[in-house]
Amino acid sequence: MQAFEYANPSTVSEAVGQLSSRWGEVDVLxxxxxxxxxxxxxxxxxxxxxxxxxxxxxxxxxxxxxxxRIGATVTFDELAEDAEIRRAFPALAEAARGVSSPQIRxxxxxxxxxxxxxxxxxxxxxFGLLAQQDGKSLVPDGENKYHAILGNGGPAYFxxxxxxxxxxxxxxxxxxxxxxxxxxxxxxxxxxxxxxDVAAREIAIQPNELLTEILVPTAPTHNATYEVREKExxxxxxxxxxxxLKMGGGTITSARVVLGHVAPTPWPAxxxxxxxxxxxxxxxxxxxxxxxxxxxATPLSQNKYKVQLARVAVKRALLRAAERKA
Numbered sequence: 289m290q291a292f293e294y295a296n297p298s299t300v301s302e303a304v305g306q307l308s309s310r311w312g313e314v315d316v317l318x319x320x321x322x323x324x325x326x327x328x329x330x331x332x333x334x335x336x337x338x339x340x341x342x343x344x345x346x347x348x349x350x351x352x353x354x355x356x357r358i359g360a361t362v363t364f365d366e367l368a369e370d371a372e373i374r375r376a377f378p379a380l381a382e383a384a385r386g387v388s389s390p391q392i393r394x395x396x397x398x399x400x401x402x403x404x405x406x407x408x409x410x411x412x413x414x415f416g417l418l419a420q421q422d423g424k425s426l427v428p429d430g431e432n433k434y435h436a437i438l439g440n441g442g443p444a445y446f447x448x449x450x451x452x453x454x455x456x457x458x459x460x461x462x463x464x465x466x467x468x469x470x471x472x473x474x475x476x477x478x479x480x481x482x483x484x485d486v487a488a489r490e491i492a493i494q495p496n497e498l499l500t501e502i503l504v505p506t507a508p509t510h511n512a513t514y515e516v517r518e519k520e521x522x523x524x525x526x527x528x529x530x531x532x533l534k535m536g537g538g539t540i541t542s543a544r545v546v547l548g549h550v551a552p553t554p555w556p557a558x559x560x561x562x563x564x565x566x567x568x569x570x571x572x573x574x575x576x577x578x579x580x581x582x583x584x585a586t587p588l589s590q591n592k593y594k595v596q597l598a599r600v601a602v603k604r605a606l607l608r609a610a611e612r613k614a
Contacts (some may be wrong), residue, residue: 289327291334300345301461302499304468306338307496311489316340316498318361318396319324322404331405331414346399346500349373353574358502360399367398377504377610379511381456386515389522392524399499401452402463402479403491405432406552407524408435408446417442418486433590434526437598439551440586444482448490449548453480454548455513455530457556461504473503480553490552509534512609515548516597525549527594529581529601531609533569540564545581550598557581560602569610571603578602 296496297303308314315323315334318341326332340346346361349370356372367373368384387393405411407439410419410426419426420443427435427445435445442494461476479492493499509532515525528548534541547555560581567573578599 290330290333291473293332295336296342297338297340298342298344298346300343300466300498301468303338303340303343304466304496304498306336307467307498308336309496309593310412310566311495314338314374314495316398316403319363319392321396322394322400326405329412329414331412340498343387351506353505354506356503356506358398358504360397360499360501362395362398364398364401365590367452368393374587375509376506376508377459378451379458379513379609380504382453382513383451383515383528383530386513386517386525387522388520391579392522398452398502400581401450401497402456402476402502403493404449405461406446406470406490407449411446416486417446417483417488417490419445423466428588431590432588433593435588436551437585437587437591437592437594438547438555438582439482440588442553443484444490445588446490446552446592448553449552450480450523450548451528453554454546455511455529456502458530458532458544458546458556459504459509459511460532460544461502463493463499464501464503465493467494467497475556476502477556482552510609510612512605514601514605514608516601527601528599529598529605531602531605533564533609538568540567540569542579545577545602547581547598548576550585550594551580556612557602559583569606571607574603574606574610 295306298530312338317339349357364384511532513530515528532544541559545557545560
């Protein structure tokens with residue numbers, strides 16, 4: 289890999305002081321499970337790497353009033369094993385346990401998961417985020433069996449690689465972003481973006497900002513995540529659904545259904561939310577909601593199979609959530 293400066297700050301203020309106003313000059317190192325691969329392949333060639341693993345204030349899981357704070361350097365293992373997460377937010381615990389490699393669960397972080405780059409094989413082989421050659425995308429007429437079936441009207445066809453994004457979106461989470469000039473909180477639904485040109489990124493963080501924590505509302509919900517995978521060994525899902533239901537007795541008062549790994553961002557399904565409101569969650573109602581969630585799907589030449597997989601994920605996530613106490 290290309291030679292680089294190495295910064296090892298001990299506070300957030302020191303870390304953001306080492307960042308740059310331009311993409312490509314500085315990268316942040318947490319678990320390193322994605323960044324190191326990108327650097328070895330020369331897809332990232334930073335002049336400086338800022339290690340944030342030793343910043344104590346970026347760790348930990350704490351309840352603060354009406355929100356649960358999850359530090360950016362909390363690992364998948366810590367998330368999956370935390371008693372409060374398992375009790376109140378099983379959707380998050382299930383998403384974390386879905387990362388089947390013990391090594392990556394031990395090293396990979398919550399913040400790193402949200403900020404990781406797409407796993408699109410065109411991007412990973414040097415064709416850029418939008419997989420274009422001579423101004424035209426290679427995806428529609430190429431190998432696209434793992435690409436998007438929603439939100440793929442162009443120019444982005446990759447799928448969001450985040451394991452935790454769909455569940456955090458269903459739970460109404462926010463992220464805190466800090467720069468040298470101050471801090472801001474952003475709804476996670478606005479954190480993920482579908483880039484419109486080759487200069488854009490797939491997340492709304494700026495190059496001079498550091499993601500420091502995730503804030504999850506503690507209002508009780510029945511929530512769950514269900515993933516459909518090709519194999520049990522380490523791999524990314526083919527389709528995911530995360531759901532959060534507010535119930536009044538046996539009736540759904542409001543629902544939030546979010547699909548994963550089927551679009552350039554975690555993909556909300558408001559049509560399914562609307563259909564579920566005011567109903568009891570029976571298998572038939574879950575199947576109807578699953579069908580509604582995929583109404584706008586526009587599969588490519590090789591990935592029509594993902595439509596049915598996503599429907600199955602939605603139905604099973606809903607039924608799993610309904611069985612739980614809020």
